[in-house]
Amino acid sequence: MDKYGMLCENIMVVFVEPETPGNIGFLARTMKNFGMERLILINPCRLEDEAYYHAMHARSIVDNAEVYPSLKEMLKALNPDFLVGTTGVPGGSYNVERIPLRPSQLSESLNPSASTAILFGREGDGLSNNEIDLCDVVVSIPTSREYPIMNITHAAAIIFYEIFRGREFPCEGLEEASGLEKNLLIDEMDNVLSLVDMPEHKRRVAARVFRNILGRAFITAREAHTLKGVLRRIKNHLKDV
């Protein structure tokens, strides 16, 4: 199993005292979007239809959620190696002097083979000071000063995205052209430019611009192939002139 498979197995997503069933559903869906399955609910509201409706294809995660009456009970029963707290208000809201990690720093500090519990909650008040104190690290999302408080499931989506951002992107055969292919294309463009009547310094600028655009354009191997064919034909025509 690769690193990301291990993370999927070893991460528990813990929702502390959720108040709205819809958020449980959205959290479950977002977990499944990134391949995680293990949801733990601490003293949750009643699971109503909305939880299942918003979960969409992640209903089984809601069905299989483990429920504990308190965070303490959960920690006693499951004893995770690494406890991550999430907060929307870095600094001000609690007394522990601790730099909240950015999601990208959290991602770097996770050990894929350790059991990790990530705490989210509560919708209204966030995690308590005592809960934050228990955590090994606290993570916070850099947001606007004017309105920093995100919906909990949107914050979760960003954190999950960061944890799994290095995973290979399923792209169904569309792959970016390699450096070699791009260079062949640049050579072909240089050939064309050498056959066009223009001052040397303008030719250099044009070659530079072509190179820059290719660099930014994330073109596919097939697109590179097509373009190269076009340039070769242009070159041949120019030679005939």
Added chain:
Amino acid sequence: MDKYGMLCENIMVVFVEPETPGNIGFLARTMKNFGMERLILINPCRLEDEAYYHAMHARSIVDNAEVYPSLKEMLKALNPDFLVGTTGVPGGSYNVERIPLRPSQLSESLNPSASTAILFGREGDGLSNNEIDLCDVVVSIPTSREYPIMNITHAAAIIFYEIFRGREFPCEGLEEASGLEKNLLIDEMDNVLSLVDMPEHKRRVAARVFRNILGRAFITAREAHTLKGVLRRIKNHLKDV
């Protein structure tokens, strides 16, 4: 105005044919979390209470949303410089051969001073092939193969996060200790170790471990100061022994 201020001014968030008022609200809230205000709705469902409820403190964004009957009408009226499409199914669902950008690549390719429209939609079917064809770039979030389709507002949160991820993190006086402060701390630890009776190679390992932990711990300047004080006291006691 800095780069991020310009991005906030120049980005239009376009929701194409939203079907559920709740998603309009969540989208507005997420926009405000990252400092954006300009929401455009294309042929939307009726705005019901849910839209305002989920928007929370971003109601004014919903109130001020500009409504157009079609994407074509919107493009004619506003003529954005750069049009970004979003898709949950890279590759397979449309015929244009195009590498979908990752959110981080989109973030790199945005020009803060250009007017940029980011299209989201529809909840059920996504953007149409024709709509995707109009876009300058298409962005997609790397998700699990088993269940790649995210709720549209969660996908938006991730894209907004990437666009603004370089913005300074408001941290209310908690700043990470500088390299200099960390080095002073390491020196102090070396002093302590030199006074303790242990074999040289173990001393070197201990110093290395201490350095590694400091490197990973994101400690604050104040924490560094406290620790240094403790080490200095230990050193003085050891000298007295």
